[in-house]
Amino acid sequence: IGTVIENGADLTARRAMLQGSMLAGMAFANAPVGAVHALAYPLGGQFHVPHGLSNALMLLPVLEFNLTEADALYRELSDAVRAGERTWHRTASGRAFVDAMATIVGELGLERTLGELGVIEADLPGLAIDAMKGQRLLVNNCRDVNYDQALALYREAL
Missing domain, CATH: 1.20.5 (Single alpha-helices involved in coiled-coils or other helix-helix interfaces)
Structure with missing residues (x-):
């Protein structure tokens, strides 16, 4: 990248x-994709944020949210995500995967918060309502996401 x-x-x-x-x-x-995409789509629809950027903005909050349920899966990915870098040490930690993804997203030079795109606190309830309409995606998430959790994830990204 x-x-x-x-x-x-x-x-x-x-x-x-x-x-x-x-x-x-x-x-x-x-x-199929899950909560990252379900939360990204309303950003594109309401704020015309490109889909890749909206996914990058929601990726880290959702990875953190899912960590308790996805730790074993994330552990498997932690070796693969930085396998080409000699400085990356093999680890059995889902946290290492989340941290590696945070590093990659940070290296891209993209906006890091929803606020940088003009999203304000008052916009978040509407985004969360729209995200809940993405049940076809949310059912694929390893952890259930309800309205309050979606709102909290948007707040984390703000």
Whole structure:
């Protein structure tokens, strides 16, 4: 990711990103998305936030929220997410995965909060109401998400 962000003219890196995007799309067909997407869609609909950015903004709050239920799954991912970096040490920690994802999101140079996009506290209840309409996505989440939890996740991202 870093290479593409740092040098958009690197066609080899861009090709790899496109291939990764395609593989992710294929994975979604077999392992549906959950709360991150359910909370991201209202941001696009109400604030015209690009889908990738809205997902990046909601990723970390949802990963934190899911950590208690997904620790074993996150542990499996912690080795893979930074496998190419020699400084990354293998660990059996779901927390390590969440921290690694926070590092990656931070390295992208994107907006880090909903507030940076003009979202204010008064907007959050409407976002949470709309997120609850995404039950087809929320049922895939490892942890149930109700209105109050969705509101809290948006507050965390604000």
